[in-house]
Amino acid sequence: MxxxxxxxxxxxxxxxxxxxxxxxxxxxxxxxxxxERTPISARFQNAGLRPLWPYCSAARQMRAAVLAPRDPALGPATDTLEWKRRLESIGPNDEPVLAKGPQDDPDALCDHGSLxxxxxxxxxxxxxxxxxxxxxxxxxxxxxxxxxxxxxxxxxxxxxxxxxxxxxxxxxxxxxxxxxxxxxxxxxxxxxxxxxxxxxxxxxxxxxxxCRRLAALARAFAQRAADRWNRSPEMDLLNRRLGPWMPQGQRIAVDSRPRLSGIMDTINASLAHGPETRLPEEFYDxxxxxxxxxxxxxxxxxxxxxxxxxxxxxxxxxxxxxxxxxxxxxxxxxxxxxxxxxxxxxxxxxxxxxxxxxxxxxxxxxxxxxxxxxxxxxxxxxxxQQQPPPLPPQAQSAKRGWWSALFASxxxxxxxxxxxxxxxxxxxxxxxxxxxxxxxxxxxxxxxxxxxxxxxxxxxxxxxxxxxxxxxxxxxxxxxxxxxxxxxxxxxxxxxxxxxxxxxx
Missing domain, CATH: 3.40.50.1240 (Phosphoglycerate mutase-like)
Incomplete structure (x- = not known):
């Protein structure tokens, strides 16, 4: 699911x-x-998946708050700037090119990890x-x-x-x-x-x-998972079916590049969206x-x-x-x-x-x-329901008196x-x-x-x-x-x- x-x-x-x-x-x-969002990173272009997905119509009508000058006695005025976002990419010879979607439309493109x-x-x-x-x-x-x-x-x-x-x-x-x-x-x-x-x-x-200690704990549990699963029958199944799509013939593993969690991320994101961003059917077994x-x-x-x-x-x-x-x-x-x-x-x-x-x-x-x-x-x-509501903190302090408040822990x-x-x-x-x-x-x-x-x-x-x-x-x-x-x-x-x-x- x-x-x-x-x-x-x-x-x-x-x-x-x-x-x-x-x-x-x-x-x-x-x-x-x-x-639903786009993948965190672009993956599986070798399987026909485009790096940028055309599912963000909000990019056509962005709004931003702008401070406009006015009478200083009245304070700053907030205005609204409406704008359209387009994504730029790097093309051949490193020249900038306008990014386009599957239908060559430059609008409504999503950045990585976008809603x-x-x-x-x-x-x-x-x-x-x-x-x-x-x-x-x-x-x-x-x-x-x-x-x-x-x-x-x-x-x-x-x-x-x-x-x-x-x-x-x-x-x-x-x-x-x-x-x-x-x-x-x-x-x-x-x-x-x-x-x-x-x-x-x-x-x-x-x-x-x-949180450095949490990062160390997370690495330890990730390594334990790699030791536990990288040579398991489940991982062998994944490699038989999806291994040919891995870069440079790399074996799928918990700690491969891309990691198994990244592979699942791309599959889940593509499954949630339209036919323009679908992987080959074996990915959805x-x-x-x-x-x-x-x-x-x-x-x-x-x-x-x-x-x-x-x-x-x-x-x-x-x-x-x-x-x-x-x-x-x-x-x-x-x-x-x-x-x-x-x-x-x-x-x-x-x-x-x-x-x-x-x-x-x-x-x-x-x-x-x-x-x-x-x-x-x-x-x-x-x-x-019949009990009176608790006293506010100030009233409680007054009721206890200054002596009890002095020695309160x-x-x-x-x-x-x-x-x-x-x-x-x-x-x-x-x-x-x-x-x-x-x-x-x-x-x-x-x-x-x-x-x-x-x-x-x-x-x-x-x-x-x-x-x-x-x-x-x-x-x-x-x-x-x-x-x-x-x-x-x-x-x-x-x-x-x-x-x-x-x-x-």
Whole structure:
């Protein structure tokens, strides 16, 4: 599977089972892989594949913000420049030439790794499905978004990679189209805030480019995969069928050039698009695809499943953020804080998250436009509804008095979301009571192994994990200082010694 084939909408019976009347949905965080894109690098020109693909119509109508001079007392004015992007290449004798597509059209060409028109459509359709579920069916989100709601309860974030940002924009535009955005006092809906980070602070994907220890761990697991698979029957099959297309008769391997993961990338990207960018039919044999996925998943994601340090450095900061937002919501009685989050990310994000909690199928790569929804529920109990809302921090400090505040421990001043469960007081642990977490991957519930234990899930449904049990699992691989820990253990073995440190417990 390269493009996601969405499952049908939930039936009424399925909806009642997934969202039982005894629970109230309090928060949703959705992390989505970008939509269909072009390959990261040009490959297999010897098989007739063009290096540049004609599937990016957005290149015909680009827009840029331009600051225009005006009265200094009024401040700078923002204007919009509309422009068309074309790609230039290097021709014979190194002279510049205008790049053209299969039909000699210079417009609508995609750069490497670009979100294509198909990717824009599929991510827009994901936004429509999210609206259908959370607005139309569950009535969890309001049908129209007000500026106050957007400011107080919406969290939008994307990685610095353009295809992730553009996919997020497509999905949000469908979740809340212009007709469902309430204008502010000036008659306009304020521009929604989309958060991003600089590369050295990015944790929305496994950032081995800015975490040296993670890079060492990734190399070790990649080498283990090469040792395990390069002479396997699966690799022999791939070489018999696709070997003739490799450059200079090179053997396909985990660490060949191109790597096996790069070969799969090109196959998946071409399979998701039109006939103008198709490879010979032998590239699409289901048996070959299954073998490639199995090997590449082992290379890229086994570290999350088997190594606590890999989990901590690769996905721990992100999972710590996700749990922190859920705990903050619980601390506020389930009423305040972020209500809905949407993040544009990558296949390594989703697989890393799921593998780190022991809930990933270790043989299938996440298709384009896959998503993980992490939902927070609260028990619908009358006594909970009748409890007064918690005091704001200022009022709590005043109620305790200056003497108790003087001797309060530094840990007590920190939000409990990032503190390990073992360090919480009984009163702090009680704030998590009555809350449950569910992860759904492409609209199918997944179950964390530790949540199957008695007392760790909602009665009759192990996929509905108690917030306390889910947090305890994530606590074990949430870093305390990610950047510092990225510089540690450089002289220690990269692979776990002895038994694997299995995820999900």
């Amino acid at each position: 390269t493009s996601l084939v969405p499952r049908p909408p939930y039936t009424d019976d399925e909806l009642r089972k997934l969202y039982p009347p005894g629970l109230e949905l309090r928060q949703v965080q959705v992390l989505m892989r970008h939509g 294509t028109d198909q990717g824009r459509r599929s991510t827009y359709e994901l936004g429509q499905r999210l609206r259908h579920l959370y607005v139309d069916r569950l009535r969890f989100l309001p049908p129209a978004l007000t500026p106050a709601d957007a400011e107080a309860s919406l969290y939008l974030r994307a990685t610095p990679v353009p295809r992730a940002l553009e996919s997020l924009q497509q999905a949000f535009a469908a979740l809340y189209p212009p007709s469902a955005r309430v204008p502010g006092p000036d008659g306009r809906f304020p521009a929604p805030v989309i958060l991003s980070r600089t590369p050295d602070n990015e944790t929305l994907y496994p950032n081995d480019g800015n 289901p048996a070959l695809k299954a073998a490639m996925e199995k090997i590449n998943v082992d290379e890229w994601f086994s570290g999350f499943r088997e190594s606590r340090e890999f989990r901590m450095l690769g996905i721990g900061p992100l999972m710590g953020d996700i749990v922190g937002r859920m705990v903050e919501r619980a601390e506020q009685g389930g009423e305040r804080g972020i209500r809905f989050g949407l993040s544009g990310c990558h296949d390594t994000t989703l697989a890393g998250m799921l593998a780190s909690v022991g809930a990933f199928d270790m043989e299938r790569w996440p298709p384009f436009t896959s998503h993980v929804a992490i939902e927070l529920f609260r028990e619908a109990q009358e006594q909970q 530094p840990a007590a001043a920190r939000p409990i979301g990032r503190r390990p469960t073992t360090e919480l007081t009984q009163a702090e642990k009680r704030k998590l009571d009555g809350y449950y977490v569910r992860m759904r991957y492409n609209d199918e519930p997944v179950t964390v192994p530790a949540c199957r234990l008695p007392g760790n899930h909602f009665e009759g449904d192990p996929s509905l994990c108690t917030l306390a049990a889910f947090k305890a699992v994530v606590d074990k691989f949430t870093p305390t200082n990610w950047k510092e820990q990225c510089r540690m253990n450089r002289d220690k073995p990269a692979l776990p010694e002895g038994e694997p440190e299995w995820a999900g417990h």
